[in-house]
Amino acid sequence: MTAGDHPDSGLTGRPEVLDGPFNTRQLLRLDEALRLADQSTGFTFSIYVGELDEPVRGHAEKLHAQLAEPERSVQIAVSPNQRALEIVTGALARRRLPDRDCKLAALSMTAAFSGGDLAGGLVSGLAQLADHAGRS
């Protein structure tokens, strides 16, 4: 289901996703990066961008637990206003994606975020995480 398919958005209404932090081009890049990461690793990558309740780590872990297969999933949670980034890996994902590799990706992402490039940071971080995780 897409935003355009939802009855509330209507044919003439503006999809709510456009009120999010990304424009159409950035959304397409993120979509492509997510699909590539999922396909190449066999894991489920997910990105949340929005406010995180304190403690932010706990909130990110709760979001991760809501995925269909949390143990095989990687959740990236970003709160631009709090300037917080959390990467959460499930038990199986963690075997191929150690915390050290996640930290490296996080450093790369926060470097882009500090320059104001949210989408670019997420895309490069996803690619880095998928690369570290390797083939499924």
Added chain:
Amino acid sequence: MSQYLQVLAPLVPAGLIALVITGLVYAGSARRAKRYRPGRSFDFTPVWFLSAPEQLNGRVDAPAGLASAAAGAALPAAAGAALPASAAAGAALPAGALTDQIAETGGASDRW
């Protein structure tokens, strides 16, 4: 009357140019408003991206900020995924189950 027209006629192109420039300036500022700038407040609807909607459990305990997005439904069209409409009202996980899953997680945290 014709004297006035002769005086005003050359001003019309200048007026049009001024209008175009004004329009471009406003369009530019509207585009910039979307951009995130560290340290400045950045208001937007929270979003949650997945490559496929079936990868999200029905048991979503959506964050407060996302609830409004979920009610209007949708994760980005580009991401091809959407939160179920019932997501915002979804039940929270049993505390024990959630704790077990969280205990096995890894990853990293960072700030900028």
